Amino acid sequence: EPEVTQTPSHQVTQMGQEVILRCVPISNHLYFYWYRQILGQKVEFLVSFYNNEISEKSEIFDDQFSVERPDGSNFTLKIRSTKLEDSAMYFCASTHLRATGNTIYFGEGSWLTVV
Amino acid sequence: DAKTTQPNSMESNEEEPVHLPCNHSTISGTDYIHWYRQLPSQGPEYVIHGLTSNVNNRMASLAIAEDRKSSTLILHRATLRDAAVYYCILIGHNQGGKLIFGQGTELSVKP
Numbered sequence: 001e002p003e004v005t006q007t008p009s010h011q012v013t014q015m016g017q018e019v020i021l022r023c024v025p026i027s028n029h030l031y032f033y034w035y036r037q038i039l040g041q042k043v044e045f046l047v048s049f050y051n052n053e054i055s056e057k058s059e060i061f062d063d064q065f066s067v068e069r070p071d072g073s074n075f076t077l078k079i080r081s082t083k084l085e086d087s088a089m090y091f092c093a094s095t096h097l098r099a100t101g102n103t104i105y106f107g108e109g110s111w112l113t114v115v
Numbered sequence: 116d117a118k119t120t121q122p123n124s125m126e127s128n129e130e131e132p133v134h135l136p137c138n139h140s141t142i143s144g145t146d147y148i149h150w151y152r153q154l155p156s157q158g159p160e161y162v163i164h165g166l167t168s169n170v171n172n173r174m175a176s177l178a179i180a181e182d183r184k185s186s187t188l189i190l191h192r193a194t195l196r197d198a199a200v201y202y203c204i205l206i207g208h209n210q211g212g213k214l215i216f217g218q219g220t221e222l223s224v225k226p
Contacts, residue, residue, distance in 0.1 A: 004158075033213070035159075043159060043202075043216040056213060091158045104214060106158035 002026045004107035006092050012113045016081050021110045023075045023092030032075045033093040033104070034067065036060070043091065049075065082114045119203045124221040127193045135188040135220050137203030142183050147206045150177065150188050151214070152199040159202070159216075162188065198224045 005024045013019050025032050034046040047057040049067050066078045075094075079086055089109040095102050120138040127133040139148065150162040163170055163177045165186070170177040176189040190197055202219040 035214075042218055043153070043214075045213050045215065048213055093158075103161045103164070106160065109158050 002105075004092055004094055004105050006090075006107035006110050008110055009108070010111040010113070012115060013082055015084060015114055019079045019082055019086075019112060021077045021079075021090050021092075021112070023077070023094075023107055024073050025075055025092065025094030026096075026105055027073070029094035029096050029105075031055075031095045031097070032067075032069070033095075034077045035091040035093060035106075036088040037091065037109075038085075038088045046077075046090075079112075082112075084114050087112060087114045119205060119217055121201070121203055121217065121220045123218065124223070127190075127197075127222060127224050129195060129224055129226050130192050133190040133193045133197070133222065133224075135190075135201050135203075135222065136185065137187070138185045139203070139205055140184045142205055143207065145207065148177065148179060148183075148186050149204045149206055149214070150175070151202045151204060151216075152197075153202070153219070154196075154199045159214075162201070164206075193222075193224045195224050195226060198222055 004026060007022045032049045035043050036046055037043045045058050047061045047067055048055045064080045068076050089111050091109045092107045093104050095104045147164055147166050149164040151159045152162050153159045163172055163175050165177045165179050169179060178187045200219040200221050202216050204214050
């Protein structure tokens with residue numbers, strides 16, 4: 001079964017450093033998402049992306065965050081200057097159609113620790 | 116966004132059926148009812164979804180009340196691998212596939 005893959009699985013970074021989390025969505029999918037989950041808390045929506053632009057973003061997704069699809073396969077989340085509170089599991093997701101009845105596929109996540 | 120209410124936790128015995136309830140009294144006519152689950156240290160995983168009629172797939176069944184104000188996810192024979200947090204999520208017409216996760220129900224399965 002096709003799957004969403006994410007790298008790295010775990011990254012430790014110093015506060016103030018830039019971090020790029022990478023995702024390879026399922027190949028024929030057109031809509032891409034980033035979610036995050038702080039330890040012990042619920043999964044939170046960050047941003048959705050379609051046709052090379054952001055279609056929706058949450059309040060969490062401030063100017064420190066950016067997303068990019070640099071080529072036909074990768075989808076990246078960049079955190080420009082990490083803060084301690086950015087420590088979380090970040091999940092990439094994708095779906096073929098942005099329809100209400102469609103399945104969204106998640107990756108295994110990238111665990112980011114900011115020290 | 117329409118909200119859902121689920122019990123915080125439930126317990127089941129292995130190989131017994133499990134019924135996970137979800138209340139969504141403010142559901143609108145175009146909202147789909149989705150269920151996802153999250154196994155420990157993994158990403159959320161699609162389980163099943165429906166609109167009005169009951170649905171079955173290889174993982175589970177979804178029973179939707181006639182007034183659509185509640186639904187029940189049914190695992191016919193729970194296994195230890197089914198221990199996870201189960202999320203009942205409504206996806207509305209204008210949500211564009213974005214999932215709004217609640218706290219979900221943490222299911223534990225005893226051998």
